[in-house]
Amino acid sequence: MAYNFIQNFTTVNFSKGNLGRKWIVIHYTGGKNDTAMANSNYFKNANRGASAHYFVDETTVVQVVKDEDTSWAVGRNYGSNNLFGKCTNSNSISIEMCSTDGKIATATYKNTVELTKSLMKKYGIDASRVVRHWDVCSKCCPGWNGWGAAGCDASIWNQFKKDIVSGTVATILTPSKTTNSQSSSSSSSSTSASKPTITFKYKVRAGGKWYPEVCNLADYAGVRGKAITDVAIGVTQGSVKYRVHVKGGSWLPYVTGYNTSDGNNGYAGNGREIDAIEVYYNTPSAYANKYGYKKAKYRVAVIGKDYYSWQYDNEKGNGMDGYAGAFGRSMDRFQICPN
CATH class of the missing domain: 3.40.80.10 (Peptidoglycan recognition protein-like)
Structure with missing residues (x-):
């Protein structure tokens, strides 16, 4: 040391x-x-x-x-x-x-x-x-x-x-x-300063209440023991589409917006408990050409349990099923970031 x-x-x-x-x-x-x-x-x-x-x-x-x-x-x-x-x-x-x-x-x-x-x-x-x-x-x-x-x-x-x-x-x-229009940064890396930052912004509703926004892995969205019923996801670079599966029901339609006031396309959910979520991230072509393609990396935890494994976009294989969660098990925590 x-x-x-x-x-x-x-x-x-x-x-x-x-x-x-x-x-x-x-x-x-x-x-x-x-x-x-x-x-x-x-x-x-x-x-x-x-x-x-x-x-x-x-x-x-x-x-x-x-x-x-x-x-x-x-x-x-x-x-x-x-x-x-x-x-x-x-x-x-x-x-x-x-x-x-x-x-x-x-x-x-x-x-x-x-x-x-x-x-x-x-x-x-x-x-x-x-x-x-x-x-x-x-x-x-x-x-x-x-x-x-x-x-x-x-x-x-x-x-x-x-x-x-x-x-x-x-x-x-x-x-x-x-x-004025100039700013300085405390970063010690000129490379990281010039590379655009991809930040996922997200929030969830549980118990009839929307909880504060989370950015990347600064925290998790949700409250232990309270079933998530709705999820909103946005991103600073590129776009996302996502959908949720409701407990005892089926997959709801994909949405692409990030607005908790827009029940049509601003968030995924219908007020019922969610047991699975699927997210796909679309990397901007200019970013992909210079830095490579990114994926959405996300995971959930179900009530009373620890987190399941990370999911990457909607990929299947290697033990993954194309979504995060488990049918029939209500989730209470959610995290997402770029990979």
């Missing part, structure tokens, strides 16, 4: 055990010239009513709460339409980035990326389950500009999400700024 690793466990600011490590939550301390060790000592023996599993600075990672125990980091809800209740203290690992006047140093960023990657690998946590404190309970954390909390510029956070899956670490941590 590039950083020094120290264990300095708190004796009071934690709860024994957890419900499984399913999420990683990124925070920042918001302090001035603070360090990982100073923070760990602050939480060491005095009852603070809060804690995190790890504190990270430019040289050091200090573990304050054991992974198999629960830290007190995301327990209060400050808003709505967030992950509160899904991602909890008892099913997540919290990482605090030390800051200087709220700003995260480049070395601290890199150490946080490496720590996050190691925890993802250790516990099989997907990048879609690496979230900000802001995503969980609408607290403005990480609050420095570039991390996207409270609607601020999210260029650093977007780069962080790339770095935890790409195997590389960005070296520029200046949030993008727009001046």
Whole structure:
């Protein structure tokens, strides 16, 4: 590891055990010239009513709460339409980035990326389950500009999400700024900056309610335990056509739109529980000629079960049946991205 690793466990600011490590939550301390060790000592023996599993600075990672125990980091809800209740203290690992006047140093960023990657690998946590404190309970954390909390510029956070899956670490941590018609990017790769980004946007309805839009694998659409009845899918490059199969019924017609107010072509579904979905992505010819053809990569989870295997467009063979899902089993989670 590039950083020094120290264990300095708190004796009071934690709860024994957890419900499984399913999420990683990124925070920042918001302090001035603070360090990982100073923070760990602050939480060491005095009852603070809060804690995190790890504190990270430019040289050091200090573990304050054991992974198999629960830290007190995301327990209060400050808003709505967030992950509160899904991602909890008892099913997540919290990482605090030390800051200087709220700003995260480049070395601290890199150490946080490496720590996050190691925890993802250790516990099989997907990048879609690496979230900000802001995503969980609408607290403005990480609050420095570039991390996207409270609607601020999210260029650093977007780069962080790339770095935890790409195997590389960005070296520029200046949030993008727009001046007139020109803009700069925090990306360290000129190739990725010039290549058009394909983003699937999607949302689902369950229990009579449309849930917030999800982009690619930033999260999943749906709520555990609630059967999905309608699905809307859009894409920033190219087009999609998709259809759903209703439980106890048949396949409904294909749709191509992305508009929850358009019951004809804006989404797939008729208010009945869905047990299968089929998606086909049409790559723009200009993009395909330069970068190759893409497919829709998608998967579902049925109520009470984990995700089924990834499906690619409407392909059959290799154990795949041309759609995601299982007839007779209501789905409650859905994910889609380009492949």
